[in-house]
Amino acid sequence: MRPPVLDLRALQSLVAILDTASFTRAAEQLNYSQSAISMQIKRLEAELGTRLIERGSVLRPTRQGRQALGHAREMLRLNSELRQRVAESEVAGRVRLGMPADFAFYLPDTLTVFAERYPQVETEVRTELSDALVRSVAAGEIDLAIVTRQAHSPGGTRLRREPLKWVGAPGSAAHRQEPLPLALYPENTCEFRQAATRRLDAIGRAWRPAYVSQAFAALHSPVSAGLAVTVATPSMLGAHLEILDEDATGLPPLPEVDIAMHRRPGRLGYAARQLADLLVERLRTTGEPGASVTP
Amino acid sequence: MRPPVLDLRALQSLVAILDTASFTRAAEQLNYSQSAISMQIKRLEAELGTRLIERGSVLRPTRQGRQALGHAREMLRLNSELRQRVAESEVAGRVRLGMPADFAFYLPDTLTVFAERYPQVETEVRTELSDALVRSVAAGEIDLAIVTRQAHSPGGTRLRREPLKWVGAPGSAAHRQEPLPLALYPENTCEFRQAATRRLDAIGRAWRPAYVSQAFAALHSPVSAGLAVTVATPSMLGAHLEILDEDATGLPPLPEVDIAMHRRPGRLGYAARQLADLLVERLRTTGEPGASVTP
DNA sequence: GATATGCATCAATTCTGGTGATAATCCATG
DNA sequence: CATGGATTATCACCAGAATTGATGCATATC
Structure with a gap:
């Protein structure tokens, strides 16, 4: 009737057991008694109808355990991320971002995501020429600048290179x-x-x-x-x-163009750092598509 | 001390409430009493220290609720997928897959994933020329074939097109x-x-x-x-x-080459269908990278 | 073969979370 | 502005699930 859900604490314990290779150490790490861990896994295995951990002198996941482990890790990651995101929507502050005029149509998605995630943060966008932005950011007038790479403007992180x-x-x-x-x-x-x-x-x-x-x-x-x-x-x-x-x-x-980010000198505020991270995450090119070779 | 985890059932209820726009309907859908739903959300909101649902004539998520909703959905998806993956590792059967010799170095990743996910399934790989494979698959001698597209061999699903x-x-x-x-x-x-x-x-x-x-x-x-x-x-x-x-x-x-998949006539076994889905998922080209336009 | 280590099990206890009844709210009407 | 209908919040109570500490059992170590 209702989609059955697993107990995240049990999954947490599963991960801890397989990480520490021991029920006892997992119990210590998670501040449970050893028997609690044992029972959690017993219940989890009963719920899934299969053994997840192969007991022996050395603990190893069964195939099913390996399947579960990956998903469990991801669920726990989402769990923490959810908590953090919710907490972060209280983050207030101000970020001053600069970009060339033609980027105003390149970044709105990311800025929307940022505004949604940190609704209390005031984001101020300034558009100028890349070299003017590099000067502004160096002078601390703005926190971050996304610019097309100037060969003679050192500093900044290259985010991507694209053909024009x-x-x-x-x-x-x-x-x-x-x-x-x-x-x-x-x-x-x-x-x-x-x-x-x-x-x-x-x-x-x-x-x-x-x-x-x-x-x-x-x-x-x-x-x-x-x-x-x-x-x-x-x-x-x-x-x-x-x-x-x-x-x-x-x-x-x-020619190809580089897109780079500059941060102003000094320690950025929390909001600015988060925006910088988000920009890096969303603009940085991903790795090569293929990994195998064929003659 | 121990990373705190949320209650997946509460997240499930959150999703149901926002989907049905009603505590009462969510309770019916999930087979809870209405008060249970109410208390779950109360606990969840207390745990996260913020309101998730804006009560009123029409229920709407708060910003925090929207943040949570996305992650909650994903966590629930992973929950079901985990259950299914674990259950599927019991799936037995046999799949006969054909591919040209030069694909034997293109697909091993995917075949490894498949073998890991369905360890009980016997996978038999046959390598022949593409047109021979198309005949074999039509004759039902093999279940699936990955081939380079023959202009004159209709049927099959195109998976990707790549320049040579x-x-x-x-x-x-x-x-x-x-x-x-x-x-x-x-x-x-x-x-x-x-x-x-x-x-x-x-x-x-x-x-x-x-x-x-x-x-x-x-x-x-x-x-x-x-x-x-x-x-x-x-x-x-x-x-x-x-x-x-x-x-x-x-x-x-x-020239460019097409990579296509053919399925044998008749209803494929469960294992073969799963392999077909996996191949489509892993070989199908993803969409265009960007979405915005700039002059 | 004695000892140590580690997991499983059990009985007792705690406490979380559900239910049903009822109160409080909110909106739409008259 | 009052009333009715619908919806959510709260309360007291209870069931059962989860944790614990003690103990049993298996396996490695010397």
């Missing part, structure tokens, strides 16, 4: 227009776009800033309508846009 | 040798390699089967030693090998 690509609407011929119509943030506001225009100049391809705006929507519309092209990294790409192949379009290849 | 790439050891010059030394499975054994040699022939590039073996190690060694090149998809790639850029090396571009 030409982007347009599927099927659009905007990239064949002469001069090339670009949707741009205002001059000097966006380094990606500076990189792009410099490469166009280098190959002698004419271009014009067909759409210039600080507002995201005002730039997105002409691109998805096929009236202009722009540049973005693959992970910034949405469903309505596609990467334009450089060979097929004759557009110049674009 | 030239692969060599980093820094090696093997790709500049004339004729091109290839590490190959025996002729007609591997369709990837047939695709490769046909493309070489098409552009008039001479090649020779420098290393031919059914054994993985015997092929892997010469490639990572820089003595030959071979072809693979990126996810088959290991740390010791790298993709050779087609433009830089003058090697012909290779």
Whole structure:
């Protein structure tokens, strides 16, 4: 009738037993009597209808025990995380975060998660050029800055590196227009776009800033309508846009860009540290997809 | 002293309340009395030191309640999965799986997971050419087959599509040798390699089967030693090998390949269905990385 | 074979958590 | 503003589950 649930304390004991390889030590660790541990496991095994621990001179999990162990660990982790999250929603404070204008559309998910998790924290976002942000963060005017990596600006943690690509609407011929119509943030506001225009100049391809705006929507519309092209990294790409192949379009290849985080000097407040951790967690690229090799 | 754990039954009730928007209905659903539900939530809220449910004409979770809800759901999911996994390790039976020879190095992780999860199941792996496997599976001689997609062999579920790439050891010059030394499975054994040699022939590039073996190690060694090149998809790639850029090396571009699964006609046994699900889960490509768009 | 160590079991006790009845609340109506 | 209906909170009581400490049993150690 009701989905049967296991006793988390018993799972906790199971984990402790297999970690310490001893009922007795698990009991000490968890502040139970040895018999309590023994009974908990007995009940757990009865509930699951199978033996979980192979008793002997050395304790080993059975296959079922190994299955259970992984899930038990994860459940206990979630248990602590739940407690912490609930407790943290009391955390108050203030975080000042800086990012280039074009990141304002890259991070909102993460900022939403943060705002949800720490509803009492005031988050103040400032948008400036990357190098200005690096100075601001060094001066302690803001706590954190997400910037495109400046080769000459040391410090900061690299979060990810992504290729920069030409982007347009599927099927659009905007990239064949002469001069090339670009949707741009205002001059000097966006380094990606500076990189792009410099490469166009280098190959002698004419271009014009067909759409210039600080507002995201005002730039997105002409691109998805096929009236202009722009540049973005693959992970910034949405469903309505596609990467334009450089060979097929004759557009110049674009460099890779680094995305890095800078922290202001001194000890950050708790809220700022949590935001920093969250940004690292959500932006850091994951490892290589495959692990095996085939000839 | 001991990491405090929450009562899973209380979390179960929390979820039920927020799902049904009513203490009373949650009680009916879980076969508790209404007062039991009320007290469970009271205890849970006391334990966490915060209100989880905002009482009123309509019940709504507080921010803390929302935090808790997600984790609670996940913990309950793990709870059921744990029970099922433990129960499933009693599942016996037999599964006959077919795959091309070159997949024998693509799937072992998944097969290990399967063997661990269903230790009583006999798994029999047969390696043949893809089209032979499609016939075998249609004839019911094997239960499942993982094959490279045959345009003319309908049926089957496509699991993923990957580009085929030239692969060599980093820094090696093997790709500049004339004729091109290839590490190959025996002729007609591997369709990837047939695709490769046909493309070489098409552009008039001479090649020779420098290393031919059914054994993985015997092929892997010469490639990572820089003595030959071979072809693979990126996810088959290991740390010791790298993709050779087609433009830089003058090697012909290779097609994309589809990896598909065929099931034999008729109702599969439980074990076979589970293996099929696992293969789909582990091989199916995940969605696009990003969701937002930037101009 | 004696001893030590560690898990299982048992009986007694504690105490958690459920039930049913009832009180308190909240909202919708008249 | 009062009343009725529905929903949640509280209370007293009880059942049974979990813990404990003592003891039994098995296995390793010397």
